[in-house]
Amino acid sequence: MGEEQQRPRRRRGQGQLEAMVLSALREADGPATAGWVQRRLGGDLAYTTVVTILTRLLAKGAVTRERAGRSFAWTPAADQAGLAARKMRKVLDAQSDREAVLASFVTGLGPDDERLLRELLRQAEDEGED
Amino acid sequence: MGVFVFLPLVLPLTAWPVARLAEQHLHPRTATRLLTAVTAVMAVCSTVCLALLMVVGTAQLPGNPLPDGWSDPEVREAVPYDEVAGRAAIPALVLVLAACARTLWRHGRVRRRAHRALAGVRGKRVAVLPDDVPYAYALPGGRRQDRVVVTTALLEHLEPAERRALFAHERAHLAARHHRLLLVAQLAARANPFLRPLRTAVAYTAERWADEDAAQTIGSRRTVASAIGKAALVSRGTPIPTLAGLAAVGPVPRRVAALLAPAPTARRWPPVFTSVGLAAWGAAAGAAVSAMSSANSAVTMVLILRAATPL
Numbered sequence: 001m002g003e004e005q006q007r008p009r010r011r012r013g014q015g016q017l018e019a020m021v022l023s024a025l026r027e028a029d030g031p032a033t034a035g036w037v038q039r040r041l042g043g044d045l046a047y048t049t050v051v052t053i054l055t056r057l058l059a060k061g062a063v064t065r066e067r068a069g070r071s072f073a074w075t076p077a078a079d080q081a082g083l084a085a086r087k088m089r090k091v092l093d094a095q096s097d098r099e100a101v102l103a104s105f106v107t108g109l110g111p112d113d114e115r116l117l118r119e120l121l122r123q124a125e126d127e128g129e130d
Numbered sequence: 131m132g133v134f135v136f137l138p139l140v141l142p143l144t145a146w147p148v149a150r151l152a153e154q155h156l157h158p159r160t161a162t163r164l165l166t167a168v169t170a171v172m173a174v175c176s177t178v179c180l181a182l183l184m185v186v187g188t189a190q191l192p193g194n195p196l197p198d199g200w201s202d203p204e205v206r207e208a209v210p211y212d213e214v215a216g217r218a219a220i221p222a223l224v225l226v227l228a229a230c231a232r233t234l235w236r237h238g239r240v241r242r243r244a245h246r247a248l249a250g251v252r253g254k255r256v257a258v259l260p261d262d263v264p265y266a267y268a269l270p271g272g273r274r275q276d277r278v279v280v281t282t283a284l285l286e287h288l289e290p291a292e293r294r295a296l297f298a299h300e301r302a303h304l305a306a307r308h309h310r311l312l313l314v315a316q317l318a319a320r321a322n323p324f325l326r327p328l329r330t331a332v333a334y335t336a337e338r339w340a341d342e343d344a345a346q347t348i349g350s351r352r353t354v355a356s357a358i359g360k361a362a363l364v365s366r367g368t369p370i371p372t373l374a375g376l377a378a379v380g381p382v383p384r385r386v387a388a389l390l391a392p393a394p395t396a397r398r399w400p401p402v403f404t405s406v407g408l409a410a411w412g413a414a415a416g417a418a419v420s421a422m423s424s425a426n427s428a429v430t431m432v433l434i435l436r437a438a439t440p441l
Binding site: 077 | 240244246252257260267279281296299355358359360361362365380381390
């Protein structure tokens with residue numbers, strides 16, 4: 001009886017730990033190491049515990065990791081798209097003639113193009129209504 | 131061989147009016163393939179021609195590593211002995227090779243980095259990025275999966291039908307492997323600066339090709355036109371660098387106008403005695419002449435050098 005009561009309590013404990021680690025990770029500005037998360041949580045948890053929890057979160061798909069030197073840098077999965085957007089902007093900004101590499105949907109507009117384009121679109125709308 | 135060895139260097143000039151006619155009158159698919167092929171042939175010929183000039187020029191230099199027989203009087207007689215052109219060809223060829231290598235390297239690097247940036251993003255074929263800069267492009271996969279990258283800022287400005295047009299356009303790029311054609315045209319423009327207008331023409335006709343494919347997929351030319359127009363107007367923060375006074379109509383309004391006009395016919399090869407036919411046949415003839423004069427020069431050169439090499 002006593003054992004059966006303890007088990008759910010331990011599980012809840014794990015869930016709380018996971019939530020703590022995840023929220024600490026969300027406060028990071030970009031990917032963070034397990035050591036950073038441990039310091040962020042005030043050092044209550046052992047380093048190995050933090051790594052174990054992060055690994056469990058990884059299995060659940062709540063975080064992702066990438067290799068950074070000898071250890072891993074961890075990122076909350078929800079923030080993955082935002083992080084990718086920032087990385088992609090860096091790639092695109094570094095490439096001055098990116099049109100040559102990536103076929104983008106539209107190229108820039110010349111001085112008279114905007115006026116011409118608005119005229120064309122208005123014409124198209126008028127014809128569509130006829 | 132005489133002055134014929136110089137022909138492939140300047141023949142790309144004949145392709146300028148041809149490119150203009152082809153992009154206006156041929157079906158975009160035909161125009162893209164024709165112009166890419168012409169551009170590639172002309173670039174290869176022009177580079178072969180440079181290499182020949184270099185061999186001749188190098189053989190005249192004292193202390194060169196080439197066999198001594200290559201600068202015999204008989205060889206000098208057979209080969210147009212032009213020291214200045216020969217010596218100028220050496221740095222020119224080095225520049226061409228370096229520029230092409232750099233282009234290839236950058237192409238690979240941008241693709242690798244873009245894929246790495248998208249590594250954790252969900253969505254196998256489409257990656258939607260939360261960003262307030264509106265843009266969209268097709269990212270060819272290589273070893274990984276092809277992906278369409280689009281930002282939330284651009285999607286917000288488009289109606290559902292226009293979004294479908296956008297995705298159909300980008301998928302058309304990926305399905306027809308347009309990035310390869312664009313890369314060929316870009317390498318060619320590095321090999322011979324006279325081929326730059328052809329690269330611009332290929333980039334334009336490839337966009338038109340994807341526009342036409344998208345129009346067919348979603349069944350409305352007008353929707354594709356308005357998607358392009360709206361996308362261009364919301365992302366107009368980055369104007370193309372042109373001289374204000376000389377500004378011709380840019381590619382985007384021309385694409386929109388073409389989509390509002392009737393669909394182009396998919397006839398593959400037009401008759402000769404029309405302006406379109408003249409353009410197509412002119413391009414083919416220019417490329418053939420360029421290739422033949424290069425091949426003629428190369429074969430003559432190899433024969434002469436073989437005769438002059440002591441075995």
